[in-house]
Amino acid sequence: MGSAILKIRNLYAGYKDGGWVLKGINLDIYKNKITAIMGPSGCGKSTFIRCINRMHEVVDGARIRGEIYLDDRSIFGMHPIIVRRKIGMVFQRPNPFPTMSIYDNVIAGYILNGIKLKREEKDHIVEDALKKVFLWDEVKDKLHVKGTFLSGGQQQRLCIARSLAMGPEVLLLDEPTSALDPKATRVIEDLLEELKKDFTIIIVTHNASQAARISDYTAFFYLGELVEYEETERIFTVPKHPKTQEYLSGKFG
Amino acid sequence: MNSIKQKILKDRLFEIAIIFFTALSVLPLILILFQVVKNGIGAINLEFFTHLPLPPGEKGGGILNAIVGSFELVFIASIFAIPLGVLIGVFLAEYKNKLTDFLTVLVDVLQSTPSIVIGIIAYLWVVVPLRRFSALSGSVALAIMMLPLIIKHTKETLKMVPSTLKEASYALGANYTSTLLKVLLPSALGGILTGILLSISRVFGETAPLLFTAFGNPFFNINPLKSVESLPLLIFKYALSPYDDWHRIAWGASLVLILIVLSLNILVKLIIEKWEARF
Ligand SMILES: Nc1ncnc2c1ncn2[C@@H]1O[C@H](COP(=O)(O)OP(=O)(O)OP(=O)(O)O)[C@@H](O)[C@H]1O
Ligand SMILES: [Mg+2]
Numbered sequence: 303m304g305s306a307i308l309k310i311r312n313l314y315a316g317y318k319d320g321g322w323v324l325k326g327i328n329l330d331i332y333k334n335k336i337t338a339i340m341g342p343s344g345c346g347k348s349t350f351i352r353c354i355n356r357m358h359e360v361v362d363g364a365r366i367r368g369e370i371y372l373d374d375r376s377i378f379g380m381h382p383i384i385v386r387r388k389i390g391m392v393f394q395r396p397n398p399f400p401t402m403s404i405y406d407n408v409i410a411g412y413i414l415n416g417i418k419l420k421r422e423e424k425d426h427i428v429e430d431a432l433k434k435v436f437l438w439d440e441v442k443d444k445l446h447v448k449g450t451f452l453s454g455g456q457q458q459r460l461c462i463a464r465s466l467a468m469g470p471e472v473l474l475l476d477e478p479t480s481a482l483d484p485k486a487t488r489v490i491e492d493l494l495e496e497l498k499k500d501f502t503i504i505i506v507t508h509n510a511s512q513a514a515r516i517s518d519y520t521a522f523f524y525l526g527e528l529v530e531y532e533e534t535e536r537i538f539t540v541p542k543h544p545k546t547q548e549y550l551s552g553k554f555g
Numbered sequence: 556m557n558s559i560k561q562k563i564l565k566d567r568l569f570e571i572a573i574i575f576f577t578a579l580s581v582l583p584l585i586l587i588l589f590q591v592v593k594n595g596i597g598a599i600n601l602e603f604f605t606h607l608p609l610p611p612g613e614k615g616g617g618i619l620n621a622i623v624g625s626f627e628l629v630f631i632a633s634i635f636a637i638p639l640g641v642l643i644g645v646f647l648a649e650y651k652n653k654l655t656d657f658l659t660v661l662v663d664v665l666q667s668t669p670s671i672v673i674g675i676i677a678y679l680w681v682v683v684p685l686r687r688f689s690a691l692s693g694s695v696a697l698a699i700m701m702l703p704l705i706i707k708h709t710k711e712t713l714k715m716v717p718s719t720l721k722e723a724s725y726a727l728g729a730n731y732t733s734t735l736l737k738v739l740l741p742s743a744l745g746g747i748l749t750g751i752l753l754s755i756s757r758v759f760g761e762t763a764p765l766l767f768t769a770f771g772n773p774f775f776n777i778n779p780l781k782s783v784e785s786l787p788l789l790i791f792k793y794a795l796s797p798y799d800d801w802h803r804i805a806w807g808a809s810l811v812l813i814l815i816v817l818s819l820n821i822l823v824k825l826i827i828e829k830w831e832a833r834f
Contacts, residue, residue: 355726357722357725357726360722360725382728383728383730384728386725386726386727386728387727387728390726390727391726393719393722393723393726395719397717397719397720397722397723399720399723399724399738399742400720400742401738401741401742401744410723410724410727411727411728411729413737414724414727414728414729414733414734414737414738415727415728415729415733416733461723464723464727465726465727468727468728
């Protein structure tokens with residue numbers, strides 16, 4: 303076990319109507335590891351990772367209770383802007399800003415937050431982030447083309463670069479490859495393995511083999527509860543909980 | 556075999572019918588254009604754009620006062636209508652409550668209000684308090700007419716911007732204001748500009764609301780607090796006059812007006828083609 307960068311304690315979350323969608327989650331996320339979040343549709347995976355960067359609170363009428371510590375500081379004591387800069391997020395469908403060039407998409411976080419940078423600083427951040435996502439060689443000659451002209455897989459990597467450019471500690475990915483073809487998926491998987499040297503990664507995935515391939519730890523959620531949390535190798539070979547077993551063998555999902 | 560032939564024949568007949576009726580409905584448009592060009596083209600020369608109208612009986616003269624007046628009226632109207640319209644459009648797109656429901660109905664009512672009535676409103680609001688006809692009062696009337704189109708286009712295009720872009724912006728730590736200004740509005744810019752230009756081209760040819768507001772002015776004037784001429788008003792007055800020279804000028808002015816409105820519409824087409832954001 304490494305050191306825990308995120309500690310989730312007794313986390314409850316819900317929406318305007320209805321009860322709690324997450325019911326008392328306790329979980330430690332380890333630094334420089336990839337943690338996969340799995341579970342059947344509607345069990346609260348997206349809700350969970352959106353709590354971690356305080357995006358859950360953006361939803362009208364959303365409720366949240368419990369504690370989340372980033373490096374032993376409560377994220378609810380920090381400004382959401384700081385939390386979101388330290389904890390980046392990538393979504394299911396690639397969503398580069400359609401009015402911005404590839405270049406501007408990478409530094410979108412700075413543009414949107416009104417942070418002025420010198421030309422050389424910007425160039426450096428853009429090149430660095432695009433190299434990290436293996437996109438630099440593909441786009442270095444067309445940085446001023448609109449980001450939406452790229453292929454789906456390239457767009458998703460651009461979105462990852464956009465998050466990395468803010469210099470986060472943690473990267474949250476909500477089914478980042480479910481809208482991509484197998485080849486583009488593979489590129490992103492390789493990329494994540496590379497990125498975990500510098501970042502801590504939490505990835506929601508429906509794809510058990512993807513979780514097995516890339517993650518170090520796997521958390522299995524069922525009906526808003528954390529059923530099992532183990533090293534990936536162990537959970538896939540000797541799952542303790544019968545629900546995990548059923549899910550991994552494809553009985554439901 | 557037979558039934559296939561029948562189907563093809565039916566198809567063919569249908570096609571012919573469609574072409575026929577399309578041609579029938581476009582025909583009047585073409586005739587109008589033809590008529591205006593035929594009668595108007597003779598009046599147009601450099602003097603027509605650079606000189607003021609002359610008294611009846613004197614040859615020559617131009618419609619400079621009306622052209623300048625028309626642009627001034629629309630310019631001042633835009634200063635009121637564009638910011639307000641975009642703002643209300645944003646509000647209607649982002650919120651849903653009793654007030655927005657009420658505003659939505661109001662916008663629909665406003666859109667179907669006859670322009671002469673809006674002229675009366677502007678008369679009561681501006682002409683009566685100032686005790687004079689003025690470009691300003693005409694612009695207020697035109698601005699009221701521009702609002703519904705701008706509001707609706709802003710609202711509808713903003714609603715088409717995918718919510719994932721908003722999420723992406725928030726996830727980068729942006730607040731609402733910069734998300735709106737730097738992500739949502741730029742993404743919707745094509746639609747908003749379309750609404751603005753369509754509203755301008757709509758009010759450019761309006762006569763009724765100007766009759767008792769801008770009133771008309773045979774002299775050159777750009778003071779917003781005094782009455783101004785406008786192309787539709789000039790056409791109205793000159794066409795009703797008993798003088799042949801003035802009829803000619805009315806035709807020429809009609810041609811100018813049509814060309815301006817036509818250019819605006821072509822501009823809209825170009826914007827839609829170029830700036831349709833790809834999401
Ligand atoms: N904005 C919302 N308003 C109300 N209820 C919501 C909202 N988003 C999600 N829910 C509910 O919360 C529960 C958990 O949803 P969540 O999106 O977290 O599930 P998930 O595990 O990510 O599912 P999937 O695998 O389909 O993405 C579901 O029952 C869903 O209906
Ligand atoms: Mg989900």
